Each structure stands twice: as C-alpha cells, then as structure tokens.
Amino acid sequence: MTRKPGFWLASILALAALLALRFTIGIDQGLQVEYSTDPLATAAPARTAVVQDISAAGIAADWNGTVPAKFRAKWFGYFAVGRAAEYTFATTSDDGSMLSIDGQLVVDNGGVHGPQEASGRIRLDPGPHFVLLEYTQEGGDFEMRWAWARDGGSLTDVPAWALSPRRVSYERARATMIIDRLALTSAAALGVVLLWLAVPRAREPVMRAVEARPKLTSLALFVCLAALETWPLASNPAHLSRNDNGDAMLNEWTIAWVAHQAPRDPLRLFDANIFYPERDTLAYSESMIVQSAMAAPFLWLGASPVLAYNLVLLAGFALTAWASTLVVARWTGDWTVAILAGTFAGFNAHTISRIPHLQAQHGEFLPLSLFALDALLREPRAGRALKLAGWFVLQALTSVYLLVFTAFALTAAAVVRPREWLGSRKAPAMLALSAGTAIVMLSPFLLPYWRAYQSQGLVRSLADAVLYSASWTDYLTTAGRLHYGLWSYRVASFTPLFPGGAALALAGVAVFTGVAWRDARARMCVATIVCGLILSFGPSAPGYAILYRFVPLLHAVRAPVRFGYLVVVGVALLAAFGACELRRRLPPGQWTRAATVLLLLAVVEPLAAPLGFQPFGGIPAIYATLAAEEGAIVAEFPFPPSRMIFMNARYMLNSTRHFKPLLNGYSGFVPASYYEHYAALGSFPDEESIASLGRLGVTHLIVHIDAYDAEALARLREAPDIKEIAREPPLVLYRLRGGR
Numbered sequence: 001m002t003r004k005p006g007f008w009l010a011s012i013l014a015l016a017a018l019l020a021l022r023f024t025i026g027i028d029q030g031l032q033v034e035y036s037t038d039p040l041a042t043a044a045p046a047r048t049a050v051v052q053d054i055s056a057a058g059i060a061a062d063w064n065g066t067v068p069a070k071f072r073a074k075w076f077g078y079f080a081v082g083r084a085a086e087y088t089f090a091t092t093s094d095d096g097s098m099l100s101i102d103g104q105l106v107v108d109n110g111g112v113h114g115p116q117e118a119s120g121r122i123r124l125d126p127g128p129h130f131v132l133l134e135y136t137q138e139g140g141d142f143e144m145r146w147a148w149a150r151d152g153g154s155l156t157d158v159p160a161w162a163l164s165p166r167r168v169s170y171e172r173a174r175a176t177m178i179i180d181r182l183a184l185t186s187a188a189a190l191g192v193v194l195l196w197l198a199v200p201r202a203r204e205p206v207m208r209a210v211e212a213r214p215k216l217t218s219l220a221l222f223v224c225l226a227a228l229e230t231w232p233l234a235s236n237p238a239h240l241s242r243n244d245n246g247d248a249m250l251n252e253w254t255i256a257w258v259a260h261q262a263p264r265d266p267l268r269l270f271d272a273n274i275f276y277p278e279r280d281t282l283a284y285s286e287s288m289i290v291q292s293a294m295a296a297p298f299l300w301l302g303a304s305p306v307l308a309y310n311l312v313l314l315a316g317f318a319l320t321a322w323a324s325t326l327v328v329a330r331w332t333g334d335w336t337v338a339i340l341a342g343t344f345a346g347f348n349a350h351t352i353s354r355i356p357h358l359q360a361q362h363g364e365f366l367p368l369s370l371f372a373l374d375a376l377l378r379e380p381r382a383g384r385a386l387k388l389a390g391w392f393v394l395q396a397l398t399s400v401y402l403l404v405f406t407a408f409a410l411t412a413a414a415v416v417r418p419r420e421w422l423g424s425r426k427a428p429a430m431l432a433l434s435a436g437t438a439i440v441m442l443s444p445f446l447l448p449y450w451r452a453y454q455s456q457g458l459v460r461s462l463a464d465a466v467l468y469s470a471s472w473t474d475y476l477t478t479a480g481r482l483h484y485g486l487w488s489y490r491v492a493s494f495t496p497l498f499p500g501g502a503a504l505a506l507a508g509v510a511v512f513t514g515v516a517w518r519d520a521r522a523r524m525c526v527a528t529i530v531c532g533l534i535l536s537f538g539p540s541a542p543g544y545a546i547l548y549r550f551v552p553l554l555h556a557v558r559a560p561v562r563f564g565y566l567v568v569v570g571v572a573l574l575a576a577f578g579a580c581e582l583r584r585r586l587p588p589g590q591w592t593r594a595a596t597v598l599l600l601l602a603v604v605e606p607l608a609a610p611l612g613f614q615p616f617g618g619i620p621a622i623y624a625t626l627a628a629e630e631g632a633i634v635a636e637f638p639f640p641p642s643r644m645i646f647m648n649a650r651y652m653l654n655s656t657r658h659f660k661p662l663l664n665g666y667s668g669f670v671p672a673s674y675y676e677h678y679a680a681l682g683s684f685p686d687e688e689s690i691a692s693l694g695r696l697g698v699t700h701l702i703v704h705i706d707a708y709d710a711e712a713l714a715r716l717r718e719a720p721d722i723k724e725i726a727r728e729p730p731l732v733l734y735r736l737r738g739g740r
Helices: 005-025 056-062 170-197 200-212 214-229 246-261 289-300 305-332 335-346 365-378 382-396 400-415 418-422 426-456 462-467 472-476 501-512 520-536 544-550 552-556 560-585 588-604 622-628 642-657 672-681 687-695 710-718
Strands: 031-036 047-051 071-081 085-094 097-101 104-109 116-124 127-137 143-150 634-637 700-704 722-728 731-736
Touching: 047 056, 056 143, 071 170, 085 097, 085 104, 085 127, 097 116, 097 143, 214 305, 214 335, 214 588, 246 289, 246 305, 246 642, 289 305, 305 335, 305 365, 305 560, 335 501, 335 560, 335 588, 365 382, 365 400, 365 418, 365 426, 365 520, 365 560, 382 400, 382 426, 400 426, 400 520, 400 552, 400 560, 418 426, 462 544, 472 560, 501 520, 501 560, 501 588, 520 560, 544 552, 560 588, 622 642, 622 700, 622 722, 622 731, 634 642, 642 672, 672 687, 687 731
Parallel strands: 634 700
Antiparallel strands: 031 047, 031 071, 071 127, 085 116, 085 143, 097 104, 097 127, 104 116, 700 731, 722 731
C-alpha cells in the first residue's frame, strides 16, 4: 500500500474537494440568539451568537456556566422543511416560552411556572420558514427544550442542520448536512486506514503488543472509546453533567447515599433520606449496589457525586464492551472478532442515548452470565452453577430492569439448547442450584422492594406497560450523526434501539449461512434477540399479559421498550459468529481490510459527539451547614406538586452534603404521603403551612427566595416560629422552632 502514493494523494484531494464544496454551498447552521438581562428588554443584548443547541445545557454553555438568575432569550432565523404537511411543535420550559412561525403563534407556554410542556400545530409548505422562539427565566431552576413532529408522528428534537440564521432552501440545508457527515466519516476513515495500512512497520509492534497482552490492550481501547463516544465528558468529568435531567441527579444521589450509608448502618441501607417519614425509599427506584460500590472509593476521598457518577458511567461503557470481548474471544478464539463484538455491545444507539441513566450502562455481567450458562450446560458441575449464580447476582445488583432482562435472556438461551438439559439429569439439578443460590444472595436486596409493594402498592401495571412499549420505529432510531441526518430523523422516536448497520449485516451473515442455527452459542444469541424483541412490545405482544399474570418479575417493568437492550446485545454477540464466517470465506489480506472497515463503522455509527452537557459548579456550601445540626429534619421550598416532582431531584443531590431526612423526594414511585404533604404545604409560607411543618416534625427549611414575591418573603420574615440561621443567595436556611 505504501508503494501507491497516488492512492493517498487521490484520497486527500477527494477529502479536500469535499471540504471545499462544504464551504462553497454550505450554510451556518443554527439560529441567532439574543440574551437580555434588562427586565424591559430595552437595552442592547447582553450576549448574541449563532447556536445549534437550544436547551438548558446550551443556555448554560452560552453563558460559560454563569447563568444569571433572571434573563430573557430569543432565538430567530429560518427552519427549512422538505414537504408540505401538518407539523407539531412543542416546548418544555421553566419558566415561559413562546414559538411563532411565519408570524403565527404556534406554541403558547408563557407565564411563570415550573417545567411544563405545551404544543401546537401548523401546516407548512416546503422551504424555509421564519421562526421566533422566546424564553423568559424569572429565577430558580431553568429548563428549555423544543421538539417537532410531522403528520402526527412522535416528537423528536428539532434537527440543527435544518436551522439557519439566513433564508436557505431545504435542499441546500440538507446537502450541507450530508457533506458534513461525509467529510467527518471520510476523515476518520482516511486517518484509520493511513495508520493501519500505510505504516506496516509501525503496525507490526502494535500487533505484537496486542497479541502479547490482548486483555489489557482491549481494555485500554475501550477506555479510549468511552471517552470518544461521550466527548467532551472525559475532558472535565468533575464539572460536566446531565443535571438538566432529573434522573441523572436521582442517580447521583443514589450512589452517594449507598456509599454513605453502607459503612454506617447497612441494615438500614434502603431507609434513604428522602420522602420523610417513609421507609425503604431507596427501593422506589434503582438501588445500583454495584455502581455505588464502584463510586464509593471516589466519594470517600471527597469527590463530588457528579464526578463519581461520570467516572462510573465511563467505566460502564468500557466494562460492558470488555466483558463482551472476553466472552467472544473464549467462544471464537479470535481477538479481532471479539473486539468488534465488544464495540457493538458497549457503544450503540441505545447506550449512548442513556447518559442520564447509570443503571443502563453496566451490562457487563449479561454476556458473562451467558458464558457461564453455556459452560454449565456443556459440563454440569456445582462450581459452574455457582459461577452462573454469581454473575447473575452481580448483574441484578446493577439494576432491577437488568435483573429481569438477564433472567429472561438466560431462560430463552437455555430453552434453545434442550439436548443439554433434557438429556441429563444433572443439568436440571445444577440449574436449580444456581437459581436457588441467586435467590438467597439477592433476598436481602429484594426484600425492601417487596415491603414497598406491600405497604405502598409499588407495582408497575399493564396500563403503564402499554404507555411505554416499543414501536418498530424505535429499532430504526439512532442519535448517531452518520445515520440520524441521512435517514433516521424521519422515523426517530424517544428510545433509540438501532443496533448498527455493521452489526446487523454481520448478524445477517450468521443467519443466512446457517451458523446461527448450527452453533449452540450462536443459537443462544438468537434466542436472546427474539426474547427481547417480543417482550419489548409489551402487552401488544402475544402472551405478554399471560406472562405478566404468572411471572412477578414483569411487575417491576414499567417500560417494556427497554427489553430492546437484549436485541442490541444479542445482535452484537451474534455478529461475532457472522464475522468468523466472513473471515473463513475471505483471503487473509481481504479479511484484514474488511475487519478494519467494520471496526471503523462500529466506532463511527453510534458517534453523536460532541454531546451536550451542563456545567456543574458544585453544591452550595449552605447545605454543609446542616451536617452539624443534630436531629435535623429538612424541607426545601418551593415544594413541587406531583406533576413537577422532578424538581426535587436537585434538592436530593444537594442533600448529599448532609444526608439529613428530607421531606422532599423524587423517584420512580411517589408515596401517598407526598401528595398529603403538598396539600398541607402548597400555600407556603402562610401560617397554616408553617404549622403543618411543625406537626410533621420538620426542624429546618431551605428556601429559594428567588422563587417567591416580596409579599411572601415579608410573611416569611415575620413568621414567629422561623429563624434565619444562614444565607447564600438565593438560598436561605431557617430553623423552625416548633419542630420536634
């Protein structure tokens, strides 16, 4: 290859021509934004820019992380559509937002309120349309998102490539997007090919190192890929976050609580400090025991929950890919194929889209469980039964959802290997031993969920499952820049489950060559795919309602669509068998080139970087004041109604500075007492609400004074039973004299 400089010259010239074409016909993407801190908006804008990210994270980035308490923003420019249709637009904002298109008000989400969604419809002809999006922030937390849909489809983010500060045609906007994708992909491909094929002398020692230490080398590779696929998170993990999402803050609080409580009082681990005075409140959502154990050393050394979360998040990507690689390497004996399968399993549309959900990122024990099941079926022994139980327990302790998914996957994988467990009396006994051991080991962690079910009615109904079931468009949805801009945006939904084109192609090779049926391990992968695919459609799938009735595990699943994770992992593992078959049929030189292209596609297809993150400036010091307050029971205001309960997530994250019992709470389940508390406290700070706080035993209040008007603050200052003890604007800490 190094003897053909014309090839490289032609490649570089082609890339240069592509970039020249981009600058010739290309456009600025995004909308013009003007920020104002003047209440009357009469002064010159405080900041102006052309931006693509119109969201809370984008706003924070525009202000370099120092966002004023009150401001106004307006984004304006043109939005190009490709065909005549009725379009739905929606904004979710805290506080008000309004969207006008071609001078017509389409979305009225104005006023002072917490995060709420409003939508409207308008018929648009093909071409550019002038849009004006206005937003007002009156203090406290802020939120801003806008989405669109065509002809009644699912709402998705408005594509930045269709936005421009100038009037441009839809065709030109789309051509610019395609050129951008091609240039990015071509540059990456050229770089990889140059390194891999054009420098054999440099490649040989690298290959020798890989062959000498494949486990260590593959782990290092996946750590680098985790940083790449989630960029720019690795550039500043202590100060970048997805704290624009309540679930991210819930999970940051969870790992901090477990790390705090486990060494102090492990028998009351699930009696978390939220939703006071309820018990077992950690069981209202994922307890993430494994992730918390990983985060604990960092937290004990003084890391913030955000830093600990981000480190464990990056580890989840790398470990899931690595575990899949180790399994495939043992099954196939080919480390190139194994790394390819590991990349598919660890980095895909689904995992990349779930950055706020730490529980979804640690699937490393699922392939290890399948590996242990295969070993047990091949040679039933007690030691192998205990290994299977151990891997299953570890996966179960990462997530209740993954407990359910892994149980179904193992069952399906065993069913398609009837000879092993029907033809042997020992195999069923060893499977029973493994299941029994797992149940015993998990009992201490599952009993709090059972108690919550008994005392609070914590259960996911079939009606919930209907709302959160999969559609076929989920399996065509990806946020990866390569696919989204070219075709996926047309069918995109809110749950990306596209396994990747390269993975699907290799899995197809396994199916059509017959290896998926001949090889028992490949057959296990097929069973995992089919099981996940069927169950992801929830009650609309034949037999789901019957399973729900007789299999209690399904009572824990509110969103069956997430069974699609089994499809993604199953396709990744099955792809390894297809790759082996392809390697067998190709000459060695051609296989090297094919493997290089496949690895490149595995990396590029899910790539959505740079991802949007929100700056994290730390937890206000005033919360640490509560740590020294003996016997404190805390309430934080404003106390959100149930429809905005996610606002409590930030209060919970802040409570990690003291971990005192907190009347507030946010989780996957809301106890009846929260509704009662809001009914009593919703009129705070009037006399009756303050008296109610005393009756509830609350001793301390943290009040966001920027959320209240002058009259309410005057009542608060004059209340005889409340005394201010600390202030860090806009936060004020009060002691309630009437509390227990």
